[in-house]
Amino acid sequence: MPASAHQNIVLIGFMGSGKSSIGRLIAGRLGFQFVDTDAVVVERAGMDIPKVFARHGEAHFRKLETAVLESMAMRDRCVISTGGGVIVRPGNRTLLRRLGFVVWLTASEEVIYQRVSRNKRRPLLQTENPRETVAKLLESREPAYAETAQFRLDTTVMSRAAAADVVIAEARRAFSWQGPA
């Protein structure tokens, strides 16, 4: 059973795990609204994420991220894609579970690294050794993802469409939805 009465699907997982692309597919198939918490932060801050980090620091970004989760509390029938670090604050873990059915998307460290190295818009990976940063962050965050999610899906060798199908099937089970797919 989901920990929430709201029929939202919440996607958590490391940067590059496919939350936004898979989330958009799920929302399209279910006729749900797609919400990307990073995009809401950007809209509210009036600047992109690298600028929020550079001008105000990570702690400020985390506050904005929590405020977005809080503002989602009354929403229903949304697919909510979150930033990879949303689970770092313990309070967020509770908020996420209240929002709906929480799915943790994972991929192998190698695949994550390949995906995130394609662009330079992630402030936390602008380090001397991004490969090592990915490994360390993955290891330190894993328990928090595990604690928050009700279902885990490894997308390493899956197409986005196949991953969306699996999440939808699990959500149907979690929400006890009846009827045709």
Ligand code: S3P
């Ligand atoms: C972050 C992940 C990013 C974004 C910010 C911080 C993180 O989102 O929220 O750069 O701490 O892992 P994506 O997971 O969508 O890249």
